[in-house]
Amino acid sequence: MSGQTLIEKIATAHAAPGSLKPGQCAYGGDFINIRPRHIMTHDNTSAVMGKFHSIFEDGAEPRIFNPRQPVYAIDHDIQNTTPENLGKYAKIEQFANRHSIDFYPAGTGISHQVMVEYGYAVPGAMVVGSDSHSNLYGAVSALGTPVVRTDAACIWATGQTWWQVPQIARVTLNDRLKPGVVGKDVIIALCGAFNNDEVLNMAVEFVGDGIDQLSMDQRMSIANMTTEWGALAGVFPFDEVLRDYLYGRADYLKRRSEAGAVDNASGGAPRYTRADVDAWFANNLAPDSDAHYAVDLSLDLSTVIPHVSGPDHVKVMRALPEIEREKKQIHKAYLLSCVNARLEDLREAASIVDGKSVADGVEFYVAAASANVQQQAEEEGTWQTLLGAGARALPSGCGPCIGLGTGTLEPGEVAISATNRNFKGRMGSRDAEAYLASPAVVAASALAGYICSPTPFEDIEPVHTFKRNERVKRAKSASEIIDGFPATLTGRALWLPIDNLNTDGIYSGKLTYRDDITEDEMKAASMANYDPRFDSIALDGDIIVSGRNFGTGSSREQAATCLKLRGIPCVIAASFSETYKRNAFNNAFLVFECPELVQHFENAFAGRDEATIEGPQLTIDFENSVVQCADQTFEFSPLSAVAQELLVAGGAERLVQQRLAH
DSSP states (O other), rough: OOOOOOOHHHHHBBBBBSSOOOOOOOOOOEEEEOOOOOEEEEETHHHHHHHHHHHSSSOOOOSSOOOTTEEEESSTTOOOOOOOOOHHHHHHHHHHHHHHHHEEOSBBBOOHHHHTTOOOOOTOOOEEESGGGGGGGEEEEEHHOOOOHHHHHHHHHSEEEEEOOOOOEEEEEESSTTTTTOOHHHHHHHHSSOOTTTTTTTTEEEESSGGGSOHHHHHHHHHHTTHEEESEEEEOOOOHHHHHHHHHHHHHHHHHHTTTTTOOOTSSSSSOOOOHHHHHHTTTOOTTTTOOSSEEEEGGGGOOOOOOEEEEEETTEEEEHHHHHHHHHEEEEESSSSSSOOOHHHHHHHHTTOOOOOTOOOEEEHHHEEEHHHHHHHHHHHHHHHHHHHOOOOOOOOOOGGSSSSOOOOTTTTTEEEESSTTTTTTOOSSSEEOOEEEEEEEHHHHEEEEEEESSOOOOOOOEEEEEEOOOOOOOOOOOOOOOOOOEEEEEEEEEESSSSSHHHHHHHHHHTTTTEEEEHHHHTTTTOOOOTTTHHTTTOEEEEESSSSSSSSOHHHHHHHHHHTTTEEEEESSSSHHHHHHHHHHOOOOEEOOHHHHHHHHHHHTTOOSEEEEEEEETTOOOEEEEEEEEEEOOOOOHHHHHHHHHSSSHHHHHHHHHOO
């Protein structure tokens, strides 16, 4: 077998005991149980608490497996001071205190910034979060990736959850950035240049001679927005730039400890020291020279200029000189969120607005990524410069980025924002428009009243390359089938010729929050939004085969459970939304990828325009990891004992209950 990528090495190091055989390594496609260093939750901690309590039998005392593993950091709805919301926060804090879990109250900062500032995300660690922007931890060479709430509850209870190691993409960043071009411009360029799902549901490793000139703040911006690019993680190497940054964080943590500062339930003890940093650096994980990458991409940083994303889509990219000529009027400007609003970002914006005033009719909102960042900005005068130009300060939290609190978009308004998402309606009204750009562009636009740059740039296209690598096939060996799991499964194929089939198509959003819906109603609603004829076509035992990114969109679990109730034993697709896959296995519903079978169906049924097409008989051989279709055989990644165990147990919560009972 080939060598491992950096991400595969980190995953292997965090495999739970018994998940891998002695000497065995994890590779892309493998199902393993992971024991992450930390699990972060924020305002959604209260929802996870409910799931956590439901795991334990009536009368059993709920117990956190490892109180040092969870971290709670409140950041989303912190401007909401209603008794209900404050009561929710109080309950989270009480729960944290009762179980000796580190808790960071509202105002400390955005959760992902807190995880880095206070030393939870470190090189070589796997750190997960119940939030899609947990990718940010990759900036410090950690494997940061999101999990769903059920996973978070399982980790609280047992210290572990399951994970399928994704395919890995290698992104080479070459040459040097032009003056005035920053990390946000790089990730916007990547999202726009590679906007055809090139890295969808993969994990990204950044390499190349251009990395050493990227500051840590810029790396955090890039790693954070690999989420919007469609990736599950974005990991940078552990180099001297990161080492020096970690030295600074270690010194900071030591000073706070010596001063008696109490930031959390652990009493503010240092998370790591300079000696720890030296030890990590001496044993630095790096990819093997013969590691396999599913795709190789490159970007020439010297050809990157500021670009703007939007409106309404991150992957719609326009060069700044082009949109600047239109003098697109704005009403609001935002410098906040976990992708920007660190000290470097605030300094850049302050240098642009210094001595000037925000344009009439424009509201410019600023919120630091953390209270620590704001304090630093105040000590050096950066914060006062921004406010002196007319910026309006908001507390360190998510706020308008997710449409909460002061400053959200009103109907008809246009905004330029240094946030990470501009989906229609996310930052306020669906009848508003939001564009994404760097802090410098946001500041310059706030002064001018229209989208513009503080300095002129030549309109050039970023130079980039893309190559898909041939899939490495492992030596064939029969998979062990555990008790209770079928060795084979046979059923008629139902071909759904669509990519990006979203969860609204699978299960209507208007039914999601109805508590009184029956199982028969759920069955009848399956796929109704996608194809009203589905219920009359589908038979018990049919196997759905569909295209790429199946189950994208909302994270509703019913999009998996409704198909299970409908009598569909499994879904085979070219690829899945990671959230959909997690919800499926967590609810004991089988899904797996078989791109070659999907390609076969695309060719076989070309020209047919039905939404649901009755296909041939399929036989799935789990022992040999193949699908038999007529006289052709198609391989898929083996379903390990970890995946089988979830399905046999009846889902993640029941599996955890079984483990706790032993």
